Amino acid sequence: MIFKKDNCLIYQYDNETVQIEPWGNNAVRVRASMNASFTGNNWTLEEKAEGKGEIVVYDDRDASAVVYANMYSGKNESFGSLTNGKITAVVNADGVLSFYNQDKKLLLKEQWKRLKDCPSMPLNVYGREFKAVAGDSFHAAARFIADDEEKIFGMGQYQQKYMNMKGCMLELAQRNSQVSVPFYVSNIGYGFLWNNPAVGKVTFGVNGTEWEAECTKELDYLVIAGDTPAEIEETYMGLVGKAPMMPEYGLGFWQCKLRYQTQEQLLAVAHKYKELGLPLDVIVVDFFHWTQQGEYKFDEKYWPDVPGMCKELADMGIRVMVSVWPTVDYRSENFREMMEKGYLVRTESGVRIAMTCFGQELFFDATNPDARSYVWSKIKENYWDKGARLYWLDVAEPEYTTYDFSNYRYQLGSVMEVGNIYPKLYTKGFYDGMKAEGDENPINLVRSAWAGSAKYGSLVWSGDIDSTFECFRRQMRAGLSMAMAGIPWWTTDIGGFHGASGEDPTFRKLFIRWFQYACFCPVMRLHGNREPQKGFEGDMVSGIGLFGSGADNEVYSFGEEVFEICKKYMFLRETLKPYIKEQMRITHEKGTPIMRPLFYDFPEDKKAWETDDAYMFGPDFCVAPMMEEDLYEREVYLPEGCTWKDVFSGSSYEGGQTVKVDAPIDKIPVFMRADSTWTIDF
Numbered sequence: 001m002i003f004k005k006d007n008c009l010i011y012q013y014d015n016e017t018v019q020i021e022p023w024g025n026n027a028v029r030v031r032a033s034m035n036a037s038f039t040g041n042n043w044t045l046e047e048k049a050e051g052k053g054e055i056v057v058y059d060d061r062d063a064s065a066v067v068y069a070n071m072y073s074g075k076n077e078s079f080g081s082l083t084n085g086k087i088t089a090v091v092n093a094d095g096v097l098s099f100y101n102q103d104k105k106l107l108l109k110e111q112w113k114r115l116k117d118c119p120s121m122p123l124n125v126y127g128r129e130f131k132a133v134a135g136d137s138f139h140a141a142a143r144f145i146a147d148d149e150e151k152i153f154g155m156g157q158y159q160q161k162y163m164n165m166k167g168c169m170l171e172l173a174q175r176n177s178q179v180s181v182p183f184y185v186s187n188i189g190y191g192f193l194w195n196n197p198a199v200g201k202v203t204f205g206v207n208g209t210e211w212e213a214e215c216t217k218e219l220d221y222l223v224i225a226g227d228t229p230a231e232i233e234e235t236y237m238g239l240v241g242k243a244p245m246m247p248e249y250g251l252g253f254w255q256c257k258l259r260y261q262t263q264e265q266l267l268a269v270a271h272k273y274k275e276l277g278l279p280l281d282v283i284v285v286d287f288f289h290w291t292q293q294g295e296y297k298f299d300e301k302y303w304p305d306v307p308g309m310c311k312e313l314a315d316m317g318i319r320v321m322v323s324v325w326p327t328v329d330y331r332s333e334n335f336r337e338m339m340e341k342g343y344l345v346r347t348e349s350g351v352r353i354a355m356t357c358f359g360q361e362l363f364f365d366a367t368n369p370d371a372r373s374y375v376w377s378k379i380k381e382n383y384w385d386k387g388a389r390l391y392w393l394d395v396a397e398p399e400y401t402t403y404d405f406s407n408y409r410y411q412l413g414s415v416m417e418v419g420n421i422y423p424k425l426y427t428k429g430f431y432d433g434m435k436a437e438g439d440e441n442p443i444n445l446v447r448s449a450w451a452g453s454a455k456y457g458s459l460v461w462s463g464d465i466d467s468t469f470e471c472f473r474r475q476m477r478a479g480l481s482m483a484m485a486g487i488p489w490w491t492t493d494i495g496g497f498h499g500a501s502g503e504d505p506t507f508r509k510l511f512i513r514w515f516q517y518a519c520f521c522p523v524m525r526l527h528g529n530r531e532p533q534k535g536f537e538g539d540m541v542s543g544i545g546l547f548g549s550g551a552d553n554e555v556y557s558f559g560e561e562v563f564e565i566c567k568k569y570m571f572l573r574e575t576l577k578p579y580i581k582e583q584m585r586i587t588h589e590k591g592t593p594i595m596r597p598l599f600y601d602f603p604e605d606k607k608a609w610e611t612d613d614a615y616m617f618g619p620d621f622c623v624a625p626m627m628e629e630d631l632y633e634r635e636v637y638l639p640e641g642c643t644w645k646d647v648f649s650g651s652s653y654e655g656g657q658t659v660k661v662d663a664p665i666d667k668i669p670v671f672m673r674a675d676s677t678w679t680i681d682f
Helices: 063-073 229-240 263-275 306-315 335-340 369-382 415-436 469-484 505-518 560-590 606-610
Strands: 002-005 008-013 016-022 027-033 054-058 079-084 087-092 097-101 106-109 128-134 137-144 152-157 169-172 179-186 190-194 200-205 208-216 219-225 253-255 282-285 319-324 327-329 361-363 390-393 408-410 444-446 458-461 524-526 615-617 621-623 633-638 643-646 652-654 657-662 670-673
Touching: 002 054, 002 079, 008 054, 008 079, 008 087, 016 079, 016 087, 016 128, 027 079, 027 087, 087 219, 097 219, 106 190, 106 219, 128 208, 137 219, 152 469, 169 179, 179 229, 179 415, 179 469, 190 229, 208 219, 208 415, 219 229, 253 263, 263 282, 263 306, 306 319, 327 335, 369 415, 390 415, 408 415, 415 444, 415 458, 469 505, 505 524, 505 560, 652 657
Parallel strands: 253 282, 253 524, 282 319, 319 390, 390 444, 444 458
Antiparallel strands: 002 008, 008 016, 016 027, 027 219, 054 079, 079 087, 087 097, 097 106, 128 137, 137 208, 152 179, 169 200, 179 190, 190 219, 200 208, 327 361, 615 621, 621 670, 633 657, 643 652, 643 670
């Protein structure tokens, strides 16, 4: 049967209940379950968004009779609809869901394959499917009809060459350098959020779209209608939460390497930057500065005066960021207490170990609010109160030594059922703690995220990636996908993380090209594990001696040519700061990502939807990175509708055409709208 209840449209048949409700403006939320009631979990839709639904129900006859009649007669006389602004959801007597925009254009429709759909082939494949796993949990699937002309953008960060996800199969799981954020924008005119943190997969096939959750109690998703990608994105961000205002220090240059082993080393680097007259806003104390994993404090043997260090850096205008891992070693002074209080991730079977990184570790359970508070209390005591007030939340997926998701359990449920939400709650613990201490705009560098992470100040970086041009190309597309998925603060390790020597000519070219690109990213941050390894001369007893430091990784570490080019772009970034600050204000207020695909600003330009090797940096700049080793010119498509000016040569071009431009090693092709109101000295 189909009926109205409490501003919702309800479909019930046999043991299934489907609830469709208006959610904010121009959006509907759909939940379906075979259980007696819904769980009440809102996941990323944490705050109720009231919508004004217009609900119509036609013919309230018993649904089962209608189903059988329709199966043989082809008639379909019973249905209900819910309209909320620009979107209308329709459910017919068979339970099939369809979604239309205000012009009655079909946006999305469930895919069912039954006797009535194809009488000669009774396939019995359903648009919604529940297969029992255990208790009241199911392997659940939602299937939708494919559109041959559809293009799909978003979904988070996947290490692949594709930006258009049409034709891709994506794992819905968090891994080092893979960030599952299950929201996308379609060129057809809608956005879709899979509001389910279960491990699973989605296939955007040419013959259908299929979402799967390996273990869940209900289906839960959101559909948004909009006339432009910007309208859809801003509606979505309004529902799941927008980023705070980016702090001033976030706009400049960040320095990091594998790790600085001592306070003396870190201060020496900071002083050299200042002696060279270089801008530096943040410097990072990376991992294994601690006494033991899970103790969350500096090893005083190597970091003897943290308050003094932080003050000295602050006097130079530099902030300190400290690496934090969620790992707790069995040898940690906090291990027994955390175990007794239930603050550690559990295993379903076998030895209770989740990671082996110079020890035997478990992760703290970020889904447990008491565990989050406990960890923050240690952070406050050992870092915040000593002046180290920025945090790098590494290993945030979390990174299991063996990604056997079925073997781990959180307080909130099994990892199979809730695992993808871990990085969001990990960040939330720090965000809440920093807000309580008076930080109005917290920012945390974090290696993973989920839908809605932006509102907790998540600055995501692309993980431990390779130092190759091929990997560089993947990162550019990944960053745009993250932006469309609702994660506007995003960055990479300039030059990549793994496998490069500073003496290698190929790496130096890569470093230059990546550095230029980073100048036009939301955050400009240098990091990497350079070869050859060094720093093993210290004692091997305390935590500091267990890991080397990597080779030097400062802008002056790779020769004079590299240094001069880096310096040029560091000062260019300083010139861009007022512009970036204004775009970050818009990100905070509207949810608009500063770094986005061309079609975001030019949705009527079909070529813009097909371009994945250039992007917009705010509304005024079109950036075209150089992503091949020995390429010193390239073609760039300039969107139609305005005139573009090459910011370095001053040449002007009409939009709507592809132009070939020179790009010597010291130049990245960047074009500025001729009608821009910004005056920036390049």
